[in-house]
Amino acid sequence: EVQRVESGGGVVQAGGSLRLSCIASEGPFDHVFMSWVRQYPGKGLEWVAHISPSGVNIRYADSVKGRFIISRDNGKRMVYLEMTKLIAEDSGMYYCVTGGANTYDHSPQGQGTQVIVSL
Numbered sequence: 001e002v003q004r005v006e007s008g009g010g011v012v013q014a015g016g017s018l019r020l021s022c023i024a025s026e027g028p029f030d031h032v033f034m035s036w037v038r039q040y041p042g043k044g045l046e047w048v049a050h051i052s053p054s055g056v057n058i059r060y061a062d063s064v065k066g067r068f069i070i071s072r073d074n075g076k077r078m079v080y081l082e083m084t085k086l087i088a089e090d091s092g093m094y095y096c097v098t099g100g101a102n103t104y105d106h107s108p109q110g111q112g113t114q115v116i117v118s119l
Contacts, residue, residue: 003027004096004110011116012086020081020113022096027109030074033057033100036081037108038092038115045108046092049081050100059101063089086117 008020020036035050049060049070058070069082079096094115095108 004108006094006096006110006113009094009113009115011118014087014117014119016086016117017082017084018086018115020083020094020096020115022079022081022110024077024079024096028098029077032098033103034072034079035097035099035101035104036070036079036094037097037104038090038094039112040092045095045104045106047101047104048094050104051079052100083115086115088117088119091115091117 003025004022006022012018031053033050033052036048037045038048039045048064051058051070051072055072067085071080093112095110095112097105097108099105
């Protein structure tokens, strides 16, 4: 059974930073793309960033480019999302999922971590 545990969210002022972490305790990891996605209340998932198994292929949504950095540690089965210059539109529930920008799992396996950016 695939399990993901996301952490690191919280309440932060606009302009601030957060670092999200995700551990994939089960399922495929070191040979698959991993993505961060987010969801606003009442809305569908929005893809944020992906990283290839080797970490070489990285891509970001235009809305976060230049502000967010995705990384991974295959030995620890961890994926990270460093978020800086946060804006109100970054608020939402963040999930790590298997897959890339066009192939990500639309049914997150974890509980997610909540990010709230206050003005």
